[in-house]
Amino acid sequence: MDPRAQDVLLCDLCETDPLQYCCERCGINLCSDCVSKHFSDSSKKHKIAPYHIHRKFTPKYSKCRKHADEDCKLYCENCHIPVCSTCALFGEHKGHDISDILEKLGSKKQRIQKDLEELEKKIYPRYKEISSAAQTEKVEVETNYGKLATSADQQGEVWHREVTAIVNKRKADIVETKKTHISLLDKHADEITHRMTEIYQAILEMKNILDTNDISLTSTYKSRNDEFNKLPPTIKVTLPSLSPPTINTETLNEMFGLLTSLSVTTVGSLLADPCHTATIDTGYNKLLSVSCLSEDQVWTRGNNETMKLLNLQSKLLTSIHTKSGRQPRDIAVTRDGNLVYTDTSNNTVNLIKNKKIRTVITLQGWGPRSVCCTAANHLLVTMVSDDVKQSKVVRYSGSTETQSIQFDDQSRPFYSSDYYNKYISENKNLDICVADWSARAVVVVNQSGKLRFRYTGHPSNTKQSFNPAGITTDSQSHILTADRDNNRIHILDQDGQFLRYIHCDLESPWGLCVDIRNNLFVAEYYTAKVKKIQYL
Template sequence: MHPRRSAQEVLLCDLCETVPLQSHCELCNINLCVNCVGKHLSDSSKDHNIVPFIKHIKSTPNNPKCPKHANKHCEMFCEKCDVPVCSTCVTSGKHKGHDISDVLEKLSAKTESLQKDLEELESRIYPRYEEMASGVQTEKSELETNYGKLTTAADQQGEALHREVTAIVNQRKSDIQEMKNKHMAALDKNTDEITQRITELRKIIEDLKKILNTKDVSLTSTYKSRNGEFRQLPPEVRVTLPSLSPQKINTEKLREMFSSLSPLSINTEQGDTMKSAEAVSSPPVKPLLDEPRVTATIDTGYRPLYSVSCLSEDQVWTLGENKTMKLLNLQSKLLTSIQTKSGIPPRDIAVTRDGDLVYTDDSNNTVNLIKNKQIQTVITLQGWRPGYVCCTADNDLLVTMDSDDWKQSKVVRYSGSTEKQSIQFDDQGRPLYSSGGYYKHLSENKNLDICVADCNARAVVVVNQSGKLRFRYTGHPSNTKQSFNPRGITTDSQSHILTADINNNRIHILDQDGQFLRYIHCDKYYPCGLCVDIRDNLFVAEFDTAKVKKIQYL
């Protein structure tokens, strides 16, 4: 072990290496004991500035000691090797030719990075973990209550079945008693008939005995025999006793009569990835204009027009009632047109982050990507029909779809051709989206919420990134003419949600929590498809006029 080091890390004088240090020469960068200070100051060839060592360590960064050169401190930093180095290390062969920086500058940069990490951990990440832990505890505390409700419901169902069984048993007993009474009445009647005959027979027997004993000729000559009458015995009552034939209890049918219990589903979903502090920094606030204004009108030539998707500030893809998708500029000039593979009009279109066009085709249940005018089928569905599509911030695709029998609907997230997420039910197992509805436009908000304009349900359904329901917006109370009928939907840099109310010819603007902010009125041209460009200009596809209007509303 080096004589200046021990298990307790006692710091010794750099000169004598035997006595604990007490002072430091800031100009020579050497540690000194009280005995060596005078010796050091005797060297008049250099300037010296002796300070107490404790003052020195408070004002000087703690440069690490070099692990390879025991008497050296690392005053430099090798950028390639990402390690602190001393002057001897730099001149050695290992770090030769490497970029070397000042260790204090590196320390400053690292310290700033550490400070940012600490701030993010304390202010954002740790509170989220505490929030999640609190949520789990709340769910655990509610567990007894919720399962108690299930047990109570089972007891109530059992009591109802008991009442029905008791009623059936009582009815059977009543039927048995009625049969018994009828049986007894028949026997009583038969007894009365036999008893009457017995009485008559006793009288006849007594009279015959008297006649025989008196030997009276008159009585003997007048006697009329009734034996023939009594040889015909009274009718016998024969009753077949009823029997009770108990049926074998069908346990399965009995279970079917009882309320069903859905299976316990415990899913461990991938946790949300928190964005860094830089990524969630608020965008510049853009207040809503009191009077939105139309800045351009594009005539698409369709009849009618269904959808619009922005490629840039002055170029939009459009979709109408034919197999051709058109790219137009603000002057209505046709730049490009693409026909679907199937020759059938697509269901919806969207532009990816790379500027490629995506379209859904429910005639052959495919999602297709157009790159360099070449159509690639990226998704083929079985048992489901693709509906509307949007591209996310991560360049994933979100697709609404309906089952072939139109009884189920869901939103599915794809990365390329790979399914990453399926969103169909809420926490209670109820469908999030209406079944059988044709129109379900969707958009991802800046906070990563997924917003669906469910026309059939007459609601905007918003779930978070994990697919948990946040809220439903069913229109504003001022909707007095016709009911809320959302079609197109889009979001902007302010996390506003904009949805086209086609029945009432206006666009609803909501905040990210579903609070109504205001309308954009659209005359009487039935707004259908919506999209927003990178500068928050709104493009509205008008169903009837087949025009796209560019609107400034912020």
């Protein structure tokens, strides 16, 4: 047996754990777990204090500055300083609230003990995690800058190959042009040589006639001088030239690829204990969606045809009925503060501006489900085919379809096909995030529609089902999704890594949105309340 164990004083109740407290009224020593058991005996009044204060503890009092021979054994609650009995009874602290300094010391040390435990168990470990993450990031930075340098070398090699190919092509073109030029000159020289031969032959014939008395030769002579006086045309060929443009260094840099500037942002850390700061009673029987207009105003939609704008005090500011008189399928606020809603009764997407409803999209063969507004003020709409066999995400600029996202590179569908909503949000890095309830997954693709990842719940959780409902993102590119059946919110980083849960006594969380200050608004399905939560 370890001899040091003999020095450990044990709890009088359980006789197993080291004692940490004592009851001054009952004279019993207790461990932290047995304090509550001791309080269960209501037949006596109890007074719990840390053991080291009550046992084997010799207080070292400070001396009074005005009464040098007196110890400060009392504590002035008004002035928050130790005082002697003379000062408390007759001096400047007369009439103040006075307490025993040992009791005050006990409560102070309890607070210190609590702070110590929080520092050791919560705060310091988190700093260690942050420090470790910083070291890991430093290694990643070294690697990534190496990749950038390699990329520059590779780009240089590509340019060298392209320049060599262009030079070889130009040289080949020069050779072909030269051949054509020489051929033209050769042909022209041949024609002149042929005409010179004819002229020389005519000269010989005329000399022969002049030297003979043959009358028949002289009488048959015909002059060709007019013909020969018509000199052949002169061929003038302009030599080709190579006239490279002046190299614009700025343009060349842009063509090569510019290195973006270093962007440094302070990333808000997640609170250890997210706090619930406000509750909005919407008045619906069931609440399905919430969308932030500002820090203290939210649009909501429930299980009827009315969409409500409410403030943090649950005051109704505006209410609007759908054009069809049917329940809207989803709502979203645009970049300029207008409201958009989808309507499956007539397969439309509608914009509300100045309380006037305008249909901006009418679908054929497809029914709209959820909608969000992007950073570029486009609309992303999840939709299901009328035969409920296909699902897709479509991007609209105004009323024009500009992108459709449905299949991966192997022609497999990204999303499950059913009647349920697939809530959607665009992240700060322009990823498109969809909470697919039936697939039990959050599906994230990049802005080009290429799959980045699927999140199917925390890897360690194999017993509880994961059926994501609402989804939203924040300024730190966190992805937040509502886990209605388990009464919590999952927070992921932009690469799909689980960071933590938010509980905050949530009941059936469904719709989500985040305001410009990263406050989370949660629509509770059954209570029909919106809860505002601070988590950063």
